[in-house]
Amino acid sequence: MANWQLIEEVRARNPLVHVITNIVVANDLANGLLALGASPIMASAVEEMVELGGLADVVVINIGTLNADLVASMLAVGKAANAAGTPVVLDPVGVGATAYRRETVRRLLAEIQFAVIRGNIGELASIAGVDWNARGVDAGSGDTTQATDIALKVAREYKTVVAISGAVDTISDGEHVRTIKNGDPLLPQITGSGCLLSCMIAAFVSVTDDYLTAVVTASASYAIASEYAAKTLKRNLPASFRIAFIDELALLHTHDHEKLASIEEVR
Amino acid sequence: MANWQLIEEVRARNPLVHVITNIVVANDLANGLLALGASPIMASAVEEMVELGGLADVVVINIGTLNADLVASMLAVGKAANAAGTPVVLDPVGVGATAYRRETVRRLLAEIQFAVIRGNIGELASIAGVDWNARGVDAGSGDTTQATDIALKVAREYKTVVAISGAVDTISDGEHVRTIKNGDPLLPQITGSGCLLSCMIAAFVSVTDDYLTAVVTASASYAIASEYAAKTLKRNLPASFRIAFIDELALLHTHDHEKLASIEEVR
Amino acid sequence: MANWQLIEEVRARNPLVHVITNIVVANDLANGLLALGASPIMASAVEEMVELGGLADVVVINIGTLNADLVASMLAVGKAANAAGTPVVLDPVGVGATAYRRETVRRLLAEIQFAVIRGNIGELASIAGVDWNARGVDAGSGDTTQATDIALKVAREYKTVVAISGAVDTISDGEHVRTIKNGDPLLPQITGSGCLLSCMIAAFVSVTDDYLTAVVTASASYAIASEYAAKTLKRNLPASFRIAFIDELALLHTHDHEKLASIEEVR
Numbered sequence: 001m002a003n004w005q006l007i008e009e010v011r012a013r014n015p016l017v018h019v020i021t022n023i024v025v026a027n028d029l030a031n032g033l034l035a036l037g038a039s040p041i042m043a044s045a046v047e048e049m050v051e052l053g054g055l056a057d058v059v060v061i062n063i064g065t066l067n068a069d070l071v072a073s074m075l076a077v078g079k080a081a082n083a084a085g086t087p088v089v090l091d092p093v094g095v096g097a098t099a100y101r102r103e104t105v106r107r108l109l110a111e112i113q114f115a116v117i118r119g120n121i122g123e124l125a126s127i128a129g130v131d132w133n134a135r136g137v138d139a140g141s142g143d144t145t146q147a148t149d150i151a152l153k154v155a156r157e158y159k160t161v162v163a164i165s166g167a168v169d170t171i172s173d174g175e176h177v178r179t180i181k182n183g184d185p186l187l188p189q190i191t192g193s194g195c196l197l198s199c200m201i202a203a204f205v206s207v208t209d210d211y212l213t214a215v216v217t218a219s220a221s222y223a224i225a226s227e228y229a230a231k232t233l234k235r236n237l238p239a240s241f242r243i244a245f246i247d248e249l250a251l252l253h254t255h256d257h258e259k260l261a262s263i264e265e266v267r
Numbered sequence: 268m269a270n271w272q273l274i275e276e277v278r279a280r281n282p283l284v285h286v287i288t289n290i291v292v293a294n295d296l297a298n299g300l301l302a303l304g305a306s307p308i309m310a311s312a313v314e315e316m317v318e319l320g321g322l323a324d325v326v327v328i329n330i331g332t333l334n335a336d337l338v339a340s341m342l343a344v345g346k347a348a349n350a351a352g353t354p355v356v357l358d359p360v361g362v363g364a365t366a367y368r369r370e371t372v373r374r375l376l377a378e379i380q381f382a383v384i385r386g387n388i389g390e391l392a393s394i395a396g397v398d399w400n401a402r403g404v405d406a407g408s409g410d411t412t413q414a415t416d417i418a419l420k421v422a423r424e425y426k427t428v429v430a431i432s433g434a435v436d437t438i439s440d441g442e443h444v445r446t447i448k449n450g451d452p453l454l455p456q457i458t459g460s461g462c463l464l465s466c467m468i469a470a471f472v473s474v475t476d477d478y479l480t481a482v483v484t485a486s487a488s489y490a491i492a493s494e495y496a497a498k499t500l501k502r503n504l505p506a507s508f509r510i511a512f513i514d515e516l517a518l519l520h521t522h523d524h525e526k527l528a529s530i531e532e533v534r
Numbered sequence: 535m536a537n538w539q540l541i542e543e544v545r546a547r548n549p550l551v552h553v554i555t556n557i558v559v560a561n562d563l564a565n566g567l568l569a570l571g572a573s574p575i576m577a578s579a580v581e582e583m584v585e586l587g588g589l590a591d592v593v594v595i596n597i598g599t600l601n602a603d604l605v606a607s608m609l610a611v612g613k614a615a616n617a618a619g620t621p622v623v624l625d626p627v628g629v630g631a632t633a634y635r636r637e638t639v640r641r642l643l644a645e646i647q648f649a650v651i652r653g654n655i656g657e658l659a660s661i662a663g664v665d666w667n668a669r670g671v672d673a674g675s676g677d678t679t680q681a682t683d684i685a686l687k688v689a690r691e692y693k694t695v696v697a698i699s700g701a702v703d704t705i706s707d708g709e710h711v712r713t714i715k716n717g718d719p720l721l722p723q724i725t726g727s728g729c730l731l732s733c734m735i736a737a738f739v740s741v742t743d744d745y746l747t748a749v750v751t752a753s754a755s756y757a758i759a760s761e762y763a764a765k766t767l768k769r770n771l772p773a774s775f776r777i778a779f780i781d782e783l784a785l786l787h788t789h790d791h792e793k794l795a796s797i798e799e800v801r
Contacts, residue, residue: 024294030725041628045602068312100314239511361577507781
């Protein structure tokens, strides 16, 4: 269900990943992508979005610290990428938190065809129009068995691959459903760990046409890297973990994925 | 004078801390708040400020990399928080450095009621209208015995709690004055160490009505965490210290505050 | 050719370095400048640029995440600094990647006199109008023996000192050419390692009128710091390296530059 060979593929092709992102996590995304063997570019001026949408190997749109100027840039780069046949990944950070975010994501979904939408369950529930007890940019708590239904619904409605991140990751292309049970508990304690996963998924999506496999492989290898990182720590503390984790992204090709991956075919 | 129980209170309640902040320190603020057990959100679009000002448990306004759009958002979120009875903390970064900063802070103080104002002595001297040899965003040097007078003056004029950070922290609600003599010398060598303290103060203010005690407790436990962090280092160097310090914020509840806190009741 | 005494000079004078920069690297630039003994300020509002351009000891303009507002601020601060006789350093991040970047840099070069322009060879080739196989914000690959010609051409045309960073650094004032063969291979794997070098060059330029020597000294000591940093690592991995590297910037005055520097006088 995963194709670990894609890890070497990313390193060999060094894809240009264009990310419109937020002021909180931009540095980690860039360093994480570099560690992975990709090449990040984080421009956001509307004047250069059409050019970059055509130039990049993949585009990531993250709405974390959105504003009117950035939304114009997101629309421009997304449409340009669509026109060029370049895949686009959406990270709808905190979409349920405000009307402005819901409205922006509605517009992005209406005007851009996304290859992948990745978020936590609160975010995907908001897109699906399902009640969920989200809170700010956090996932909130609720019935996680709903994840499969939400993933299927959003994937079908927007003809995309959906990745719902959490203690269990749920991934669907609207027909198949995969779950991944990997990842150290420190990972969600780092700001931007979901945002960086979206970028990593983008890098994998840029080197294959099989998006479902790309998303499963990226998500599983990312989670497994967090397990390796935790093992290097003297004390299980978040700031040290963050450094160790980005280090492990540079070692992805050395990890024993066959042995550690806990991926299930739910459907 | 401090109430160490508030540390557990923050962890138990996981307050939603909405921060309008700057591009330099946003990542450390988010990771620091997460380590503390709070839940950060860093939106800044004016379109969503009224909603977030009502939703958050506390709001922090940091003027570090302000611009006209952000000032509009600061005013909107501050007023919305005031209307909802949600406390607002001001971090007037480098207020004395330019006329634009002075004018912006004057306007924020006129239109928003702040629960706490935290800055270095150069910044608070500027707000108090007292001559001070500040420099850029640094505190500058001058007669630190003035801190008590400045803290009292600003606290009274703006009916707020003032925290002046430095080798000695000076905290006043306009009547009482407390000083704290804790903290490792590496702490001010990290960019944003004051900004993160403002966020930490905000988290503590969100779980009690006794703001003076909240500010004293947050400031003292923050400074003591820096002492613990320094002890874990092989070499006293700033980047390693920064990681160790954020790690210690996740261990705040394990520190021996009773033994280490050096808090004085000046008035 | 280098003047290691400038390291102590920077620490003694604690220059105020005003940086207009991007959301990806702002934190590292601030912490790196603090480690070096300089005092960073990262404002970007056009309303305060004239004042800061006159106040700062040196100004750095980095176009990494430029937009129309920031370009207006860059022009304002650059002209104010020129009027005050304050040196200005340009970091033309990814200038070749889009027409908007090329046009912006053309305008900055026409309206501001730069003391130094620092970039990778792809960026300087773009400014020189020389064909080069650049890619996004990366240098790309090509004939590095061209570096001398490109550095001389740009330095003469814009009456400035040019620093081309890479495995070999090439520095020219339009007459003399120096190369530096120092630096650990992990350094370019960190996002913003070039941006931080521009800031470090700025700090050195602010304490002497001999810009060529300042740039050579800053570049060589920066590269040598990366060699020291790599030696402290248990595993050669990028996130750990980044922390170790900023730590070494605080130890610059302890490094054995005489022994380690590999500087050549090419012309």
